[in-house]
Amino acid sequence: MAIGVKVMKRPTQQTSYLRATLKGMALTFSHLLRPKVTMQYPEEKSSKDWTLSSRWRGTHRMLTDEQGRAKCVACGLCPQICPANCIKLVPGEDEEGNRYPLIYEIDEFRCVFCGYCQEVCPEEAIHVGVHYENSEYTRDRFVYDLERLSAQTHPVSTLWDPSDPKGE
Amino acid sequence: MPDQLINLTIDGAPVSVPPGTLVIEAAKQAGVLVPHYCYHPGLQVAGVCRMCLVEIEQAPKLQIACATTVTEGMVVKTQGPAAKSARQSVLEFLLINHPLDCPICDQAGECELQDFVFQEGRQGTRYGEYAKRFNPVEDFGPDVLYVPNRCILCTRCVRFMEDVAQEPVLNVSERGDRAFIGIHPEARLDHPWAGNVVDLCPVGSLLSKDFLHKARAWELDKTASICTGCSQGCNISLDTRDEVVVRVRPRPNLDVNRYFICDHGRMHYRWMNRGDRIEAPLIRRDGELQATDWDEAFDRVVGILRGAAEGRKAVALVSPGASSEALAEAKRLLSGFSWTGAFQVVMGEEAPLAGVPNLALRAERAPNATGAESLGYTRDYAAAIAAAKTAAVVLVLDDPDCAVETDGALLYLGTVLGSDAPCRRADVVLPIANVAEEEGTFVNRDGREQRYYQAKPAPGMAQPAAWVLGQLVDAMGLAGATR
Numbered sequence: 001m002a003i004g005v006k007v008m009k010r011p012t013q014q015t016s017y018l019r020a021t022l023k024g025m026a027l028t029f030s031h032l033l034r035p036k037v038t039m040q041y042p043e044e045k046s047s048k049d050w051t052l053s054s055r056w057r058g059t060h061r062m063l064t065d066e067q068g069r070a071k072c073v074a075c076g077l078c079p080q081i082c083p084a085n086c087i088k089l090v091p092g093e094d095e096e097g098n099r100y101p102l103i104y105e106i107d108e109f110r111c112v113f114c115g116y117c118q119e120v121c122p123e124e125a126i127h128v129g130v131h132y133e134n135s136e137y138t139r140d141r142f143v144y145d146l147e148r149l150s151a152q153t154h155p156v157s158t159l160w161d162p163s164d165p166k167g168e
Numbered sequence: 169m170p171d172q173l174i175n176l177t178i179d180g181a182p183v184s185v186p187p188g189t190l191v192i193e194a195a196k197q198a199g200v201l202v203p204h205y206c207y208h209p210g211l212q213v214a215g216v217c218r219m220c221l222v223e224i225e226q227a228p229k230l231q232i233a234c235a236t237t238v239t240e241g242m243v244v245k246t247q248g249p250a251a252k253s254a255r256q257s258v259l260e261f262l263l264i265n266h267p268l269d270c271p272i273c274d275q276a277g278e279c280e281l282q283d284f285v286f287q288e289g290r291q292g293t294r295y296g297e298y299a300k301r302f303n304p305v306e307d308f309g310p311d312v313l314y315v316p317n318r319c320i321l322c323t324r325c326v327r328f329m330e331d332v333a334q335e336p337v338l339n340v341s342e343r344g345d346r347a348f349i350g351i352h353p354e355a356r357l358d359h360p361w362a363g364n365v366v367d368l369c370p371v372g373s374l375l376s377k378d379f380l381h382k383a384r385a386w387e388l389d390k391t392a393s394i395c396t397g398c399s400q401g402c403n404i405s406l407d408t409r410d411e412v413v414v415r416v417r418p419r420p421n422l423d424v425n426r427y428f429i430c431d432h433g434r435m436h437y438r439w440m441n442r443g444d445r446i447e448a449p450l451i452r453r454d455g456e457l458q459a460t461d462w463d464e465a466f467d468r469v470v471g472i473l474r475g476a477a478e479g480r481k482a483v484a485l486v487s488p489g490a491s492s493e494a495l496a497e498a499k500r501l502l503s504g505f506s507w508t509g510a511f512q513v514v515m516g517e518e519a520p521l522a523g524v525p526n527l528a529l530r531a532e533r534a535p536n537a538t539g540a541e542s543l544g545y546t547r548d549y550a551a552a553i554a555a556a557k558t559a560a561v562v563l564v565l566d567d568p569d570c571a572v573e574t575d576g577a578l579l580y581l582g583t584v585l586g587s588d589a590p591c592r593r594a595d596v597v598l599p600i601a602n603v604a605e606e607e608g609t610f611v612n613r614d615g616r617e618q619r620y621y622q623a624k625p626a627p628g629m630a631q632p633a634a635w636v637l638g639q640l641v642d643a644m645g646l647a648g649a650t651r
Binding site: 073074075076077080091092093097098099122123 | 270271272276305380381382384386387
């Protein structure tokens with residue numbers, strides 16, 4: 001003991017760690033018996049308790065008709081409504097005289113995923129997708145062209161709750 | 169101006185108009201647009217669309233505003249319940265057969281049917297179970313396509329060809345719900361003014377092949393300009409999209425071109441978008457033209473002009489498509505010399521619009537020949553070329569193919585410089601803006617001075633010719649010289 005430190009005398013029940021340790025371990029081990037909440041991503045992508053909402057707005061998908069052509073008629077409404085200015089569209093005419101997009105590109109980096117493009121589309125062609133895994137090796141791969149947009153297979157967003165379309 | 173005006177009330181607003189005015193025109197003065205399709209101020213009144221029905225007090229039935237002349241004390245209501253429901257029914261009838269293909273229709277955004285249905289049409293149709301009439305697209309002429317499905321039979325195109333162009337090749341064929349706009353089987357819609365039917369069409373039924381699928385109406389920026397196609401000086405609007413001129417449309421001016429422009433003028437815009445432009449001032453260094461900045465180029469020009477002896481000859485070879493401002497500055501720049509200026513006008517065939525007096529595609533295919541002449545430039549181009557041979561200074565203003573040869577200094581202000589153009593031999597080449605890239609004035613053949621405005625930016629370092637020449641005038645200290 002150095003210079004005059006006063007040592008308080010306390011009962012053993014109060015100074016023992018045993019009681020608190022056992023209390024803590026009891027809580028810890030009780031978790032072993034409770035249901036599991038951890039999801040083993042990426043092996044496991046959804047569970048009974050957690051799925052991606054059908055209204056999720058992720059990277060785009062262009063729907064196609066029976067012949068596999070994009071449904072887009074190049075009306076120009078999506079580049080017009082897009083608040084992030086991420087859609088590039090150049091209209092053209094195909095062999096049958098139909099209007100179609102010569103160039104249709106979406107810059108997914110610029111996109112703010114508001115879903116206006118899907119909402120405004122009169123042909124139900126462009127959709128935002130229920131999809132979130134978007135890693136690429138280069139930045140330029142994030143500019144999706146028409147071919148890539150049409151090749152996407154993920155489900156498309158419903159934008160609004162089908163059971164409550166007006167959001168009431 | 170007649171001394172007696174007629175007073176009437178339209179939607180509560182009092183207006184005074186000359187006798188004989190139509191209610192629809194009087195309504196415009198009151199700030200009321202009565203929806204209409206067949207009526208057009210530049211055409212004869214037909215009264216076929218029944219869209220402009222209005223209530224007139226003490227009249228037993230609704231009246232069409234386009235064929236009713238005003239009377240003293242008339243009280244017109246355009247927004248009364250009877251008129252509104254009548255117009256709503258007309259729109260509902262029009263939409264029985266009109267396809268809702270607005271997304272692929274070039275007229276969308278500037279379509280009167282779209283506008284008025286949106287404004288006062290009813291929600292939904294009661295004719296949903298009927299299949300819409302279908303007819304294939306027809307090729308009417310060099311620049312006109314007819315989409316019969318979209319036609320609302322306002323007959324504006326028929327009346328234009330009959331009364332204004334006076335070459336009646338269009339008619340209304342068949343009757344009732346089978347009616348469509350027909351063209352004479354052996355004729356084409358190739359009148360030099362036929363393109364106006366595309367502008368007149370209130371819906372997307374008559375389309376310009378040139379503009380087909382090119383841009384959407386709401387993407388276009390419109391700039392007031394003057395047509396450079398001929399010396400008539402028609403007022404036009406340059407429609408640009410992303411700084412590219414994509415379309416030329418007429419801008420109403422009752423004293424010059426009324427509501428119309430000719431097809432030559434309508435197609436006379438591609439050169440405004442040329443990509444092979446001079447983008448930097450070039451000066452001759454070691455026998456070669458080399459790019460430089462404006463200051464050095466100006467110094468070089470001032471050096472040349474100061475170096476040339478006072479009182480020597482100078483020749484200006486100018487384009488009759490240059491603005492009056494540029495022509496005046498060029499004259500001022502050479503005012504220290506004994507100068508001659510000349511221009512050459514490309515001639516073509518004259519094509520009048522029969523139904524409008526004093527309106528034609530003029531033989532003189534240049535917008536500012538009158539302006540150049542009034543500033544003292546002559547039409548004696550050959551003499552000026554000959555004089556250029558011995559001149560101390562030759563100034564070529566935007567005349568890229570000018571076959572000039574000179575022993576003196578050659579200054580070239582232009583938009584383009586071909587690889588074997590005579591102006592390649594110039595000592596200084598200064599890049600200038602074209603008509604779509606600058607503001608200026610043209611004087612048409614009747615001496616009417618008309619202003620045009622900038623529609624898109626000039627490429628690179630190019631500047632309006634009037635600015636370039638004005639800087640040179642200042643640098644020479646000639647600012648006080650007579651114009």
